[in-house]
Amino acid sequence: MEIEKLWEEVRELNLGTSSQVxxxxxxxxxxxxxxxxxxxxxPCIISNATLHWPALSSWTQPSxxxxxxxxxxxSLHLTPNGLADALVPRPDDPSxxxxxxxxxxRMPFSDAxxxxxxxxxxxxxxxxxxxxxxxxxxxYSALAxxxxxxxxxxxxxxxxxxDAVNLWIGNHLSETxxxxxxxxxxxxxISGEKHFLLLPPTDVHRMYIRDYPxxxxxxxxxxxxxxxxxxxxxxxxPWSGVNPFPSPADRxxxxxxxxxxxxxxxxxxxxxxxxxxLYLPSMWFHHVRQSPDERGLTIAINYWYDMQFDIKYAxxxxxxxxxxxxxxxxxEARTWEVSDISIPTTSADAANEDLSCSVxxxxxxxxxxxxxxxxxASEIAILSEVADA
Numbered sequence: 001m002e003i004e005k006l007w008e009e010v011r012e013l014n015l016g017t018s019s020q021v022x023x024x025x026x027x028x029x030x031x032x033x034x035x036x037x038x039x040x041x042x043p044c045i046i047s048n049a050t051l052h053w054p055a056l057s058s059w060t061q062p063s064x065x066x067x068x069x070x071x072x073x074x075s076l077h078l079t080p081n082g083l084a085d086a087l088v089p090r091p092d093d094p095s096x097x098x099x100x101x102x103x104x105x106r107m108p109f110s111d112a113x114x115x116x117x118x119x120x121x122x123x124x125x126x127x128x129x130x131x132x133x134x135x136x137x138x139x140y141s142a143l144a145x146x147x148x149x150x151x152x153x154x155x156x157x158x159x160x161x162x163d164a165v166n167l168w169i170g171n172h173l174s175e176t177x178x179x180x181x182x183x184x185x186x187x188x189x190i191s192g193e194k195h196f197l198l199l200p201p202t203d204v205h206r207m208y209i210r211d212y213p214x215x216x217x218x219x220x221x222x223x224x225x226x227x228x229x230x231x232x233x234x235x236x237x238p239w240s241g242v243n244p245f246p247s248p249a250d251r252x253x254x255x256x257x258x259x260x261x262x263x264x265x266x267x268x269x270x271x272x273x274x275x276x277x278l279y280l281p282s283m284w285f286h287h288v289r290q291s292p293d294e295r296g297l298t299i300a301i302n303y304w305y306d307m308q309f310d311i312k313y314a315x316x317x318x319x320x321x322x323x324x325x326x327x328x329x330x331x332e333a334r335t336w337e338v339s340d341i342s343i344p345t346t347s348a349d350a351a352n353e354d355l356s357c358s359v360x361x362x363x364x365x366x367x368x369x370x371x372x373x374x375x376x377a378s379e380i381a382i383l384s385e386v387a388d389a
Contacts, residue, residue: 003205007265010202014040021045021198021270021278030156033279038157038184041281041312043198045270049277055146055190056274059299065143069109074139075131076112077102078219080226082126082173087212087241091228099212099237100228102128103219116169117296124224126173134164136301143167151186151277151303158184162303169299176288178207178240183304185280189272192298196278197244197287198268201316206260207285209320211236244287272300282307283316 011017023045028036037044050056058064077084084102089095115127131139150161163183180201187194199206214235218227242261246254255262267287272278280286290298307313 004264006202007206010200011265015042015200015268019266019268021268023047027153030153033153034157037279038281041200041283043268043270043281043284044279045272046277046279048275049151050147050188050190051275053147053190055143055301058146059143059190060293060295062295066110066113068142069140071108071110072139072142073106074109074112074129075135076105076107076115077128077130078105078125078226079103079128079217080125081121082128082170082175083177084128085179085239086177087239088215088228090213091215091230097212097241098215098228098230099239100215100217103217103226104131105219113169116171119171119173121173125219125226126171128174129169130167132164132166134166136165136167140167147188147301154184154186154279154303154305158305160306162186162305164304165301166304167299167301169297170290171296171298172290172292174290174298176286178242178244178285178287180283180285181280181304182282182307182309184282184307185278186303186305187272187278187280188301188303189274189276190299190301191274191295192293192300193291194272194278194298194300195289195291196268196270196272196280198270198280199285201283201285201312202319203264203285204316204320206258206264207240207242208258208261209238209240211238213237240285283313 016022021043025047027046027049036042079102084100086100087097088100090098109129112127112129116129119125119127137144149165155161178197178199214231214237215228216231218229219225220227242258243250243254244261244267270278292298
């Protein structure tokens with residue numbers, strides 16, 4: 001298939017055939033960073049990048065953060081399982097999926113930190129202290145002296161200061177599903193470890209992105225239970241249904257639903273430790289899990305630099321809009337075929353979708369539907385509320 005040749009060529013010509021991310025032992029010069037990584041849209045890990053930050057020692061002290069932030073109000077995100085910005089069964093139709101965001105609650109930082117440390121599945125919720133759109137400056141400004149306000153060599157290479165700096169404090173249960181951002185992302189770990197799976201923008205068809213209705217969790221302190229409500233008016237979010245770590249019981253089903261992901265080239269894998277920075281190029285798909293420190297916490301800070309909306313962005317939008325492998329769709333029979341599974345679509349599905357140019361999109365108990373051959377505005381919009389774990 002032509003699309004599979006593209007995946008192979010990108011790796012052979014630009015990224016390498018190994019699934020490991022290139023590692024630098026010290027920060028690069030601005031010229032090297034721009035030439036070897038930003039321009040070719042290639043990730044890298046920079047070791048010994050933040051050893052001069054006071055945060056690496058002070059933020060690991062049990063009382064430092066609570067004392068520095070005292071009663072400062074921060075945003076705490078609550079979910080039943082640690083998965084925010086993820087796909088779950090719709091409240092009005094469990095056979096279909098929706099895109100759900102976390103319940104967000106404002107509270108003093110010391111209370112938020114205690115909930116993050118103690119939260120577990122047995123406690124009925126998982127807490128995650130984060131709020132995007134420059135939360136480090138808006139909610140955690142007291143910690144500003146402990147880190148650099150920007151990454152100097154990246155700032156010079158990119159020709160601008162970061163649009164936003166965000167702080168993330170979670171535990172081992174926090175997980176982020178596959179997504180992409182329209183930013184050049186410099187991701188620094190302070191405590192614990194972050195585990196990334198990465199796929200280049202050319203692998204967009206392997207993500208099985210389709211539009212899902214948006215919903216929100218609401219948490220009741222009285223009952224200790226979550227409710228799930230669709231947004232009104234209804235809003236749709238383009239999202240990937242791929243779960244790269246299915247349970248053994250679900251693996252065969254997931255592989256049948258998402259063969260391009262599971263049968264294609266392996267994702268790039270990397271673990272980011274304290275003192276290291278991951279350069280995550282714009283539009284790269286990434287899935288994130290984490291391991292905590294001895295306190296049960298993982299702390300990271302990331303710098304979002306605006307990307308150049310240049311010819312690479314135009315190429316990506318074109319690639320996203322064109323046909324996937326035609327062998328997956330038999331238009332005469334209105335039937336999806338994946339391995340030994342054949343599921344007919346309804347006539348209503350066919351009427352509502354442009355079936356002339358599609359790839360398979362199915363998740364869990366969803367009835368497989370065709371993705372639109374031309375992306376809607378929401379598919380190319382910049383999503384500012386993506387949880388990066």
